[in-house]
Amino acid sequence: MDSVFKALADPHRRDLLDALRRQDGQSLSELQAALPLSRFGVAKHLGVLEDAGLVTRVKRGRFTDHYLNAVPLTEALARWIEPYAVAPAVLGVLDLKARLEGTKMTDTKPDYVLRTYIRCTQDALWEALTDADAAANYHPFTPTAVRDGDTIVYKLPDGADMLICREMAKTPKTRIESEFVPKWAPDIPVSRFVWTIDPQGDACRLTLEHYDIPPGGEGYAEGWERLTAGLKTWLETGTPTRITAPQPEEAR
Structure with missing residues (x-):
């Protein structure tokens, strides 16, 4: 740090x-x-x-x-800033935007890239990303997810679908390419994202690339940063960690 x-x-x-x-x-x-x-x-x-x-x-x-790559900033935020309830304007630096166009993942650059290093085994990281039950340990927005074949459905507290991620291609323990279907905002078009795992000695380098982010998807970046920071903490410490967004002052 x-x-x-x-x-x-x-x-x-x-x-x-x-x-x-x-x-x-x-x-x-x-x-x-x-x-x-x-x-x-x-x-x-x-x-x-x-x-x-x-x-x-x-x-x-x-x-x-x-x-x-705002993951280190998110980790600093979680450790040093959020506990002291600093003004929400600090979160602005984490709200990354991308306005790029493209249709083929192989021909275009990603709209958003995140990268972090997690001290864990390749097997543990792969399981955390593919086992729906594992989401309860790190997902910032929901503790409930279910797998249906090649699809993971993340649920809202009332049982409604929040997000659907359908796996389009997988290289075991190395790469997952998925559709990103935001059910909380059905008017926002479907986009795509890729997780890549690269073993680095006693750690793994985890990279996320999100493609075809549409207008209305500007908040995706902060969600990925919170998710990945929680994932890293959980895998390295064994403590379930869900880094949720701070509540407004009037809600406290």
Whole structure:
């Protein structure tokens, strides 16, 4: 966590994060155009942000796109800020937006990318992502999920469907590609997301890519960040952790 606060201490690095918050998935050249820095300077600052886990690079052939990875910020928020009920405006930095278009996952870059490292086995992480019963230990919005064949249905407290995730392709213990069907807002079109697991010694690197995010889906990012932070804490400590959104002052 020290590296996160150190990375945020520099105003140029904060400007880079702001630029990615406004438009995720930018190249080095695009980021340089928005800052009064040389290409080398921008690359150096991006390296610091990447080392802190705040920026993720995704290569597409000859191109490299940079994405804001808010998981470390979410973890800091859960540890240092939410317990003290700091103003909800702090959550704004976690509300990432993407306005990219595309139809084929193989031809387009993701609208949103999240990456974190979890100290657990590949088997444990795979089971956590595919076992519907495991959702009760980390899902921020519902403790109930049921599996029906290749589909996981997440339920609201009243038993109504909240979210349907239909698995379109799976590589055992490595990759899951799924449809994302938001039943809480049936007017929002279906989109797609991919989980990728890469073993890294005694840990696993977990990457989420969300494609085809439609207008109205701007809040998906914060949901993924809370879910992944809860998943990481549960797998590393054994303590079920659901990082829910703070209630408004009048509801407390």
